[in-house]
Amino acid sequence: MAGNFNLTDSSAVFKTKFGKLSENAYNSANVMLGSIKKDYTFTGDEMKVVVPTFFSGGVGSGSLPQASVASAAKATITAKKVYAVTEYDREAVKAASSNEGAFVDGLKWNVQKTVEAFNRNASRILFADGTGALGTTSAADFTDVTGTTFGVGDTASAIITAASWVEGYWEENDYVNVGTAADVLKVISVTPSTRTIVFEKISGTTDFTTGGAGTSKIIYMQNSKDNDPLGLKGVCDATTGSLYGVTVGRRWQATQIPAGGAGVGADILNELILKVQYKCGKTPKKIVTSYTQYRKILNFLEDKKVYSVDPRSSELKGKVSFKGVEYISDSGPIGIFADKMCDDDRIYAVNDDFITAYHRPDFGWFDDDGTVFLRLQDSDAYGARYGGYFQNYIIPSFQGVITGLAT
Numbered sequence: 001m002a003g004n005f006n007l008t009d010s011s012a013v014f015k016t017k018f019g020k021l022s023e024n025a026y027n028s029a030n031v032m033l034g035s036i037k038k039d040y041t042f043t044g045d046e047m048k049v050v051v052p053t054f055f056s057g058g059v060g061s062g063s064l065p066q067a068s069v070a071s072a073a074k075a076t077i078t079a080k081k082v083y084a085v086t087e088y089d090r091e092a093v094k095a096a097s098s099n100e101g102a103f104v105d106g107l108k109w110n111v112q113k114t115v116e117a118f119n120r121n122a123s124r125i126l127f128a129d130g131t132g133a134l135g136t137t138s139a140a141d142f143t144d145v146t147g148t149t150f151g152v153g154d155t156a157s158a159i160i161t162a163a164s165w166v167e168g169y170w171e172e173n174d175y176v177n178v179g180t181a182a183d184v185l186k187v188i189s190v191t192p193s194t195r196t197i198v199f200e201k202i203s204g205t206t207d208f209t210t211g212g213a214g215t216s217k218i219i220y221m222q223n224s225k226d227n228d229p230l231g232l233k234g235v236c237d238a239t240t241g242s243l244y245g246v247t248v249g250r251r252w253q254a255t256q257i258p259a260g261g262a263g264v265g266a267d268i269l270n271e272l273i274l275k276v277q278y279k280c281g282k283t284p285k286k287i288v289t290s291y292t293q294y295r296k297i298l299n300f301l302e303d304k305k306v307y308s309v310d311p312r313s314s315e316l317k318g319k320v321s322f323k324g325v326e327y328i329s330d331s332g333p334i335g336i337f338a339d340k341m342c343d344d345d346r347i348y349a350v351n352d353d354f355i356t357a358y359h360r361p362d363f364g365w366f367d368d369d370g371t372v373f374l375r376l377q378d379s380d381a382y383g384a385r386y387g388g389y390f391q392n393y394i395i396p397s398f399q400g401v402i403t404g405l406a407t
Contacts, residue, residue, distance in 0.1 A: 017377030022115045031337040042358040047077040075244035078391035080229045084118035088382045127341040128236035132224030134169045135160035142208040150209045160195040168340035175222040236393040236401040263406045276400040283331040284349035294338035349400040363388035
């Protein structure tokens with residue numbers, strides 16, 4: 001007879017079996033997340049990485065030249081807190097603890113969905129700018145769907161601007177914040193064709209349907225405003241300021257090609273790859289773009305063969321791989337892959353040998369109290385937490401981006 005959910009026994013299995021499965025999922029979720037390097041030894045309040053900026057030594061002919069001194073900057077890496085949480089109703093888990101009682105094992109299903117949610121958010125973070133922004137509303141207030149004011153329990157809709165729209169960022173049941181307001185909204189529905197999002201007010205007193213007409217509002221993943229690790233957009237778009245504490249300049253800046261509304265073609269791809277190669281001496285390892293640009297690329301590369309790439313984790317090589325088309329550069333074939341977290345008008349040329357996600361130790365399921373499951377206060381339920389503390393270190397000089405392509 002199938003046994004019921006048991007806190008102690010299930011935690012032991014959870015850490016040895018589900019913990020490994022969760023790690024494998026995190027290391028193979030998609031082509032970008034699965035192929036970047038991951039380090040789990042990040043300790044101390046911050047990490048310093050030396051960034052050489054100039055050659056050393058004086059050169060010249062005819063007589064001994066004056067020597068110059070090599071210079072280097074120090075990149076500073078600080079960890080960000082990134083989580084996924086799940087809650088288990090005790091009765092529901094018991095009811096779903098056998099095949100006779102449910103179509104899926106309640107525990108396994110929740111574990112799988114929690115890790116999937118974390119990986120989806122980690123992928124969003126990897127393509128985003130570090131601000132936690134999901135999109136900007138058009139220059140109008142939220143529109144009430146129920147009631148005359150947008151109070152708790154009411155719903156309201158908002159249209160996201162085309163410039164900030166990335167469909168992959170939006171999922172039903174996500175909780176979000178608007179600007180600096182503490183109000184919590186729940187995503188009820190997503191309509192990509194009109195970029196319309198319907199929200200339910202969960203908490204807070206701000207009525208976003210009045211008092212701010214004509215003012216755009218930035219919507220953030222819950223608690224994430226300016227709290228995300230850095231991503232490709234934040235690194236590759238930088239033209240001023242600093243990245244990881246190093247001033248953005250000729251040697252510490254990604255290759256940037258504004259397309260100005262032109263269509264993708266062989267010429268602009270060649271330009272991107274060659275400019276990256278010229279800048280850093282390394283050819284990009286892969287090209288990652290949106291499904292919109294991927295479809296357009298397929299139209300002029302339809303005769304090219306399939307290209308496979310393995311995930312970074314050695315344990316998954318030969319078991320998980322990603323397939324894309326090849327682009328033949330002067331240095332050999334480069335795989336082209338689509339990712340739903342990429343903006344529709346962008347193409348990235350990336351060298352993932354120079355991208356590392358630095359994690360604090362014990363990343364994964366929280367088990368500091370000897371159990372993954374913690375009883376929730378004043379509730380007949382348990383909660384579990386997945387994630388930890390990390391920062392994406394993306395060296396800009398080895399990356400490139402095309403922006404503003406026709407969609």
